[in-house]
Amino acid sequence: MTDVGEVQGAAPPAPTTAGGTGRVDSARVGPLRVGIVGGGFMGRVHTNAARAAGAQVVAVASSSADSAARAAEALGIGTAHASVAELIADPGIDVVHVCTPNVTHAALAGAALAAGKHVVCEKPLATSSAEALALVEAASRAGLVAAVPFVYRFHPMVREARARIAEGSIGRVLSVRGSYLQDWLLDAGDIDWRVDSSAGGPSRAFADIGSHLVDLLEFVLGDTLARVSSVTSTVHESRGGSVVDTEDEAAVVFETRGGAIGTLFVSQVAPGRKNRLVLDVAGTAESVEFSQEEPETIWIGRRHGSEVVARDTEALRPDAARLSIVPAGHPLGYVDAFTAFVRDVYAAIDGSAPEGLPTFADGLRAVRVTEAVLASAHDRAWHSVA
Template identity: 35%
Template sequence: MRKIKAAIIGAGFIGKAHIEAIRRLGYVDIVAVGQNGQDKADEYARVLKIPKAYGNVEDLLKDPEIEVIHNCTPNHLHFEINKQALLHGKHLLSEKPLTLRASEAKELYELAAGRSLVTGINFNYRQFPMVQHLKSMVKDQDLGELHTIRGSYLQDWLLYNTDYNWRMEPEYGGETRAISDIGSHLFDLVQYVTGLRIAEVFADISIVIPQRYKAVGSRESFQSGTDGDMELVNMTTEDYCSVLVKFENGARGVLTVSQVSAGKKNALELNLDGSQASGSWKQEEPFKLLMGYRDKPGETVLRDPKQLKKEALPFMHYPGGHEEGWTDSLKNMMHHYYQAIVNGEPLSDSVATFREGYQVMTINDAILRSVKSGTWEKISIG
């Protein structure tokens, strides 16, 4: 079997996670890494055992051996690199958010639609077996008609005023931070599992820590501390946001994101209330689903191939009790993405499309409009 040749642009935290997940497939070779500057690219290539190193994106995209691009760069670089990858005829898997602005995301999905390329966005939380099971329960009406949808994505890695990251700077991370960084995952997951589109939003945000100490020099994600020279800088992006939402079927909900919630490391949670039952899934306990009923005791459904719906089976690879977690969701993501390339088949709906990435960006924009107007804002896709 011929191996697909791929390249990683940006080998930081998430880039390394892509590399590990890709290598687990066995039928994809990572042949190149791209970084900002040749010295840095050479070092990453040496450490990660990747044969080619490129200090600029243009040279990497011109390499005829490379078939697939993984864009794992900071947010502000997503649009231009994604666009150039498509123009160079490369299959493309982008990190979220797709771009900084909805207009850019629309341009990308329209550009991708006109080419015979496999494109997707790494919304990997779709890839958990229990998420697939819950999605199938919704489709089969096991919960009845959905009327209330509650979700949250809470972290604590920015709890202290000495915590700092490039995502806080609008020119790199965008006008929003918690909303685009983790809210994009939450918005995508809610719509994917329920099959419902968010139609209107009413939002409130808070900059909990208005000033932070920034280390002089760069710092990778999820690092903190007070060593070295520090400077106090003003914050303009939010630490917290809660959004009242109206769905297209009339259901209501509330979605909350925070990066300053002590003890919450990567606490993505989804709660669906239907006319017959409720279902709850937590990413930090991904192997189980909590079901609630009015007239009988609640149930805990565990990740077991013998108990789950058939739609969830392709996302499980080990027997019950042999738990699969976050890194396995990334492996599933890569598998379902690359199967479309290897077999020339349609992309699995478990892989978010560029149009869906654009739609998430329109939600982000509506949230910003709501914060400024203090009113409900409708979400429209041009």
């Protein structure tokens, strides 16, 4: 786990105002300078996306000086800071990307904001809504751009589905079915820091991948979950000799504030499913379905004459066309979506207002939904979402 050490006491002060983002760094000359906290898989993803978006990745810090040195060599980063606190204090860094275990997110993001840095923080933004709310309001007070990588928003065909729903093409939304299935924790011998609540927080499967599903659902619908009824399941009582206290699966029934009903199912123990994120929305006129493993198309269902719509810039709604950066027939995928997200973060830092940028407020929203899901599973009762 990343040692937050000296930054632990730099968490944001008590909340006072509603959150937002937006200080423009007009005095900066040249590309944004990025510091990466965390040298694992997500650190590599963020590093590559930052470079593709035109920034300079100038420094990295990790759980120790040795770990940072290894990450710097592997990722081709010039400076390896001996501690996270040292990286956050570095005056040569404009943006800090937090790619560390979940329980460290709040302290690290808060310290970076307190140091005047823009922040990209991996989800979940925090392991409690109180911490997440404090971060939202700290970012607002500081006037800094603070974003969470809900990157599935950045597939062009997700934007196309969203635009069709917003313009009323599918009619009144009646119901929604969403699922996110993986199999990487299928066996009792599959061990990862996320399994342990002391590192990953009180929720695993739902906080880890259910947060993406909920964000995608609410973003595409333009509606929010009002209340949930859920059950969770822990398939393996122990892993690697340690008791498991987080869920492998979660099933949720929900109602939205707009009157739609639906189901969500999240699993990290579904054999053969690698990253199967699917959202299916039924309206009074049409249905629309997006599958992350087939991101170049959406399915449009009608009582007569259903069709598969492929990405074609000439035929897409404007917000979808903006993200369609290569001609039809040249596939776009997860890496492109992640880069598009980072590019929009950096555009916001430079004063633009890109459509659909997921901020710390969206990270707070995901934490609140996760808390409601866990509470409902515990009480076996419906719970409202704050």
